Amino acid sequence: MTLINPHINFNGNAEEAFTFYKSVFGGEFAKIIRFKDLASPEFAVAENEENKIMHIALPIGKSNMLMANDVPAIMGKTNENENRSKIVITAESKEEADKLFSGLSAGGQIEGPIGDSPWGLYFGCFRDKYGIEWIVEFTSKYA
Numbered sequence: 001m002t003l004i005n006p007h008i009n010f011n012g013n014a015e016e017a018f019t020f021y022k023s024v025f026g027g028e029f030a031k032i033i034r035f036k037d038l039a040s041p042e043f044a045v046a047e048n049e050e051n052k053i054m055h056i057a058l059p060i061g062k063s064n065m066l067m068a069n070d071v072p073a074i075m076g077k078t079n080e081n082e083n084r085s086k087i088v089i090t091a092e093s094k095e096e097a098d099k100l101f102s103g104l105s106a107g108g109q110i111e112g113p114i115g116d117s118p119w120g121l122y123f124g125c126f127r128d129k130y131g132i133e134w135i136v137e138f139t140s141k142y143a
Contacts, residue, residue, distance in 0.1 A: 004064075005064060005065040005066070005067060006066055006067070006087045007067040007068060007069075008066075008067070008068040008132060009068070009069060009070075009071050009078040010053070010068055010069070010070050010071065010078065010130070011070065011071060011077050011078050012052055012070050013070075013130065014052070014053040014056055014068045014069060014070045015032075015053050015056065016130075017068070017128075017130040017132070018053075018056050018058055018066075018068060020128075020129075020130075021058055021066060021104070022058055023103070024100060024103035024104050025058065025060050025066075025100075027058060027059055027060070028059075029056060029057065029058055030057040030058065030059050030065065031055060031056065031057045032053065032055070032056050033053070033054045033055040033056075034050065034051055034052065034053060034054060035049050035050055035051075035052050035053075035054045035070075035072070036050035036051060037054065038054060046072075046073070046074075048073075049070075049072055049073065052070035052072070053068065053069055053070045054069055054070075055067065055068075055069055056068050056069070060089075066087070086125065086133040086134060086135050087132065087133070087134050087135070088134075088135045088137065089134065089135070089136045089137070090137055090138070090139075091136060091137065091138040092138075093138060094122050094138050096138070097114060097122055097124075097136050097137065097138040098114060100136050101114040101124045101126070101136040104126070104128055104134055104136070105124075105126040105128060105134075106129070107128070107129035108126050108127050108128040108129045109126060109127045110124070110125075110126045111125045111126050111127065111133075112124055112125040112126075114136060120139065121137045121138065121139050122137060122138040122139065123135070123136070123137045123138075124136050124137075
């Protein structure tokens with residue numbers, strides 16, 4: 001089966017964001033690699049960026065992985081106000097959808113409150129406090 005695993009670029013706060021995501025989803029990080037872990041004479045790392053995240057991965061559910069990195073200053077800033085692709089979570093119950101929506105949207109901006117939608121899904125969408133856009137949905141059709 002094909003899997004889709006979202007990967008997000010951050011401007012130096014990937015670890016903070018992923019610690020927050022871990023507090024909502026639970027589990028443990030599958031991997032954390034800092035830029036200093038890859039430093040070599042061929043790959044110089046600025047002192048102010050050595051502790052930034054080169055790769056972080058958080059398993060979610062049975063077979064999904066949320067991944068991210070910090071963008072080094074030399075590559076320019078990621079535009080945190082752009083309309084990024086949304087991350088869609090299909091929950092296994094309304095209760096799980098409510099928990100994830102409430103947890104992930106804390107400190108963010110709710111675009112569509114969670115509830116029954118005209119198209120038949122239990123649905124809500126928001127931009128979290130890190131600027132990432134999420135959709136949380138549930139349908140008994142997949143339960």
